[in-house]
Amino acid sequence: MLKDFENPSQKAPFIEEDISVGLDDEANEITEILLGNQKEQQIISIWGMPGLGKTTLAKKIFSDDRIVQHFHIRISCVISQTYDKKNTLIAILTSMSSLERDELSQLDEDTLGGKLYQSLCGEEIRYLIILDDIWEDVWSDLHRYFPENQSGSRILFTTRFQKIGFHASDKSIVRNLRFLTNDEYWKLLQIKVFQDVPCPLELVDIGKKIARNCDGLPLAVVVIAAVLANMKKNKTKWEEVAVSLSSYISNDNSCMKILELSYSYLPMHLKPCFLYFGAFKEDKEIPVQKLISLWVAEGFVEKVKQKNSNSVSYGYLTDLISRGLVQVGKRRSNGGVKTCYVHDLLHEMCLTIAEKDNFMKVIKG
Secondary structure: OOEEEEOOOOOOOOOOOOOOOOOHHHHHHHHHHHOOOOOOOEEEEEEOOOOOOHHHHHHHHHHOHHHHHHOOEEEEEEOOOOOOHHHHHHHHHHHHOOOOHHHHOOOOHHHHHHHHHHHHOOOOOOEEEEEEOOOOOHHHHHHHHOOOOOOOOEEEEEEOOHHHHHHHOOOOEEEEOOOOOHHHHHHHHHHHHHOOOOOOHHHHHHHHHHHHOOOOOHHHHHHHHHHHHOOOOOHHHHHHHHHHHHHHOOOOOHHHHHHHHHHHOOOOOOHHHHHHHHHOOOOOOEEHHHHHHHHHHHOOOOOOOOOOHHHHHHHHHHHHHHOOOOEEEEEOOOOOEEEEEOOHHHHHHHHHHHHHOOOOOOOOO
């Protein structure tokens, strides 16, 4: 019986809004490695700077029909900088079994790890584990719980650090995710702004200039495309964005500057709602009902005739999603957004701007 599991308490590693421009060849090559005949457990590491699309690439691989058919068990889990061993083990186990979180929380780490090991053990079990956004020392903490059962099981990392893949195993395959080409990030920008409609000729040159200034980072392209999509599509407006973008990236840390520019274009009523994401832990899915209730309680939500506060708040959220600043984690059966989160770079930006503007300061303890 084939099973696939996603960590239910953290950021969903694979989001439906991703558009994987420029990743097809890399996804196919890594998929072929995962499907290879090698019986020994194999580790593949995808590394690159934040915003390059590592999680999007992992999504394509995880959901590939060949992968679904080949592995008996698939597990995906976000690790991130705020790694907690016990919570990670609990999250994986609750996604794999009927055990309740409260019950598992009473157990120590070794007992939890033993349960995970036993669930993956067996000569006939071929599993794929995806650990998204893994940091130093995490693999040395977790590797003992993934049995080397000689059945062709695979471990796939995404990470910001090249050395993590090399340190995991002397046989690790380490892949560096490249930047987008000029043609690829222009294609991505067009898809995000115009979808299936061709870009007007008068906007092509200025659009390509804007795309080039995004440093080849898909995340930067997506948030700037959302800015363009939410304004009048004329040359004057786009030239204003191009000038602003050029001035923002004249300094160091250009990716963060691009993200800050997208924030500056937000309507005033959305700015506090977006910054409030900094109050939540990085990479954690946030229940939408909880989020919008907090927005209302904080006084962020404007009164609108014939609409209740929750309805207005939900409209704010869908607007932030459409602008590429917030991602959907899970959806309800009716298509509504159940949980959401922000990219870790955007989370960092929320904290930086919130503190600078005296909006809030998060004390880490």
